[in-house]
Amino acid sequence: MKPAPFAYARPDDWPAALALLAEGARPVAGGQSLGPMLNLRLALPERVADLRHLPGYAGVTVQGETVRIGAGTTHAAIEDGAVPGRLGDILAGVARRIAYRPVRNRGTIGGSLAHADPAADWVAVLPALPGHAVALGPAGERRIPLAAFVLGVFETALRGDELLCAIELTALPAGTRFGHWKFCRKPGEFSKATACVLARPGAPPTAVLAALDAAPLVIADAAALLAEPAAEAARIAAALALDDPWRAALARTALRRAAEAAR
Amino acid sequence: MKITLTVNGAAATVQVEPRTHLADLLRGELLLTGTHLGCEHGVCGACTVEVDGAPARSCLMHAGACDGASVCTIEGFGEDAVMAALREGFSAEHALQCGYCTPGMLVVARDIVLRLPDADEARVREELAGNLCRCTGYRGIVRAILGVLAARRGAAT
Numbered sequence: 001m002k003p004a005p006f007a008y009a010r011p012d013d014w015p016a017a018l019a020l021l022a023e024g025a026r027p028v029a030g031g032q033s034l035g036p037m038l039n040l041r042l043a044l045p046e047r048v049a050d051l052r053h054l055p056g057y058a059g060v061t062v063q064g065e066t067v068r069i070g071a072g073t074t075h076a077a078i079e080d081g082a083v084p085g086r087l088g089d090i091l092a093g094v095a096r097r098i099a100y101r102p103v104r105n106r107g108t109i110g111g112s113l114a115h116a117d118p119a120a121d122w123v124a125v126l127p128a129l130p131g132h133a134v135a136l137g138p139a140g141e142r143r144i145p146l147a148a149f150v151l152g153v154f155e156t157a158l159r160g161d162e163l164l165c166a167i168e169l170t171a172l173p174a175g176t177r178f179g180h181w182k183f184c185r186k187p188g189e190f191s192k193a194t195a196c197v198l199a200r201p202g203a204p205p206t207a208v209l210a211a212l213d214a215a216p217l218v219i220a221d222a223a224a225l226l227a228e229p230a231a232e233a234a235r236i237a238a239a240l241a242l243d244d245p246w247r248a249a250l251a252r253t254a255l256r257r258a259a260e261a262a263r
Numbered sequence: 264m265k266i267t268l269t270v271n272g273a274a275a276t277v278q279v280e281p282r283t284h285l286a287d288l289l290r291g292e293l294l295l296t297g298t299h300l301g302c303e304h305g306v307c308g309a310c311t312v313e314v315d316g317a318p319a320r321s322c323l324m325h326a327g328a329c330d331g332a333s334v335c336t337i338e339g340f341g342e343d344a345v346m347a348a349l350r351e352g353f354s355a356e357h358a359l360q361c362g363y364c365t366p367g368m369l370v371v372a373r374d375i376v377l378r379l380p381d382a383d384e385a386r387v388r389e390e391l392a393g394n395l396c397r398c399t400g401y402r403g404i405v406r407a408i409l410g411v412l413a414a415r416r417g418a419a420t
């Protein structure tokens with residue numbers, strides 16, 4: 001329950017952080033996923049690079065329709081309304097159900113997405129939203145569509161020499177409907193099945209089914225699901241051919257309930 | 264590594280290995296044994312202290328992250344009026360038995376009282392989900408917090 005020895009570095013600018021990464025340092029942000037992995041010796045880095053003091057790492061900026069959320073923005077800040085407008089309402093509702101407040105006070109949206117736990121909340125919701133993950137590497141910034149960011153269990157589209165520096169989302173009109181369902185037996189526990197459906201005026205509805213022990217299933221056009229939640233949710237969940245009948249039932253039900261709530 | 268942090272209002276400089284977490288630093292280096300360790304992976308809440316004004320898991324903050332932080336442990340709340348009310352409430356409602364979970368419970372309880380003045384029983388229970396108690400069954404803890412919330416609402420009107 002105690003970590004193996006490691007060295008600590010605190011870069012204070014992005015080039016220094018990228019240089020540490022190139023030397024093999026493991027990034028750490030809130031430490032709410034890496035911390036347990038260190039204590040349990042599931043992660044054995046020789047050095048960690050603490051990203052929290054990088055300029056602009058935390059905080060939200062709005063430019064026109066684009067809302068840029070610094071990767072170091074905590075779940076608690078989002079819960080407390082750091083993101084404005086309808087988009088902010090939706091994100092605040094999701095954030096409040098992540099873990100527990102003391103974990104949310106330190107855990108970050110970027111750390112969660114980069115970690116790519118299949119049951120994590122941002123992993124299950126961000127792919128439904130219009131926007132990009134902003135990666136920074138030696139060649140500069142690169143934008144990766146959120147729907148294509150998480151590739152598998154603990155696997156993302158980030159390259160080894162890149163850091164996640166922000167999430168850029170498009171503001172949502174007031175009439176946007178959002179349904180979200182997460183199966184946990186206890187608040188704050190990791191989800192057994194999560195689904196969300198986003199229906200914004202003037203664009204096809206989108207949906208995500210996650211916590212599948214695989215990359216989230218992103219449904220780019222969820223019109224049929226919105227029209228017939230029960231039948232479509234059953235069809236989509238059956239097509240996943242999940243081994244456990246209870247998991248299939250939770251997946252199907254989460255998707256149906258999210259769709260019903262988004263109508 | 265050598266780090267400097269503020270603990271219960273006083274500056275402390277300690278020489279520790281980077282792998283030392285805040286709870287071990289508090290207990291082992293500063294002899295503040297009121298912070299308890301249960302699971303050491305963020306789940307039980309026993310180690311919860313206030314860091315830079317907000318509750319945090321001291322088992323998940325390794326030394327580097329503590330450099331420059333301001334920490335308040337259970338020992339540091341002696342003069343705090345909300346904590347005084349919670350202590351009375353916990354005592355009156357039998358909200359502890361062995362006391363192992365109590366320091367973390369109190370830090371989270373104080374955050375609930377200050378951040379969510381309108382919290383009802385369901386919300387208090389939701390907010391307490393990250394603090395495990397093996398003794399009390401939670402009823403006394405929930406009642407103590409609801410009592411402090413009600414008294415403060417009464418005082419405000």
Ligand SMILES: Cc1cc2nc3c(=O)[nH]c(=O)nc-3n(C[C@H](O)[C@H](O)[C@H](O)COP(=O)(O)OP(=O)(O)OC[C@H]3O[C@@H](n4cnc5c(N)ncnc54)[C@H](O)[C@@H]3O)c2cc1C
Pocket residue numbers: 026027028029030031032033034035036051071097098099100103106107108109110111112113114115119120121122158162163164165188189190191304305306
């Ligand atoms: C008890 C407990 C319960 C939890 N329950 C939930 C839950 O219900 N739902 C949920 O979604 N999460 C849950 N979490 C996880 C929590 O949300 C974490 O905060 C989050 O997963 C990681 O964010 P972090 O900033 O702490 O990242 P860290 O732990 O610091 O890092 C996580 C990983 O991402 C990498 N990384 C971090 N930042 C970057 C970056 N900018 N670029 C590239 N790589 C990076 C690190 O190297 C590491 O591999 C729980 C955690 C705990 C301790």
Ligand code: FES
Pocket residue numbers: 299300301302303304305306307308309310311320321322323
């Ligand atoms: S010891 Fe830190 S949460 Fe259990």
Ligand code: FES
Pocket residue numbers: 358359360361362363364365395396397398399
């Ligand atoms: S009083 Fe014993 S664990 Fe809570």
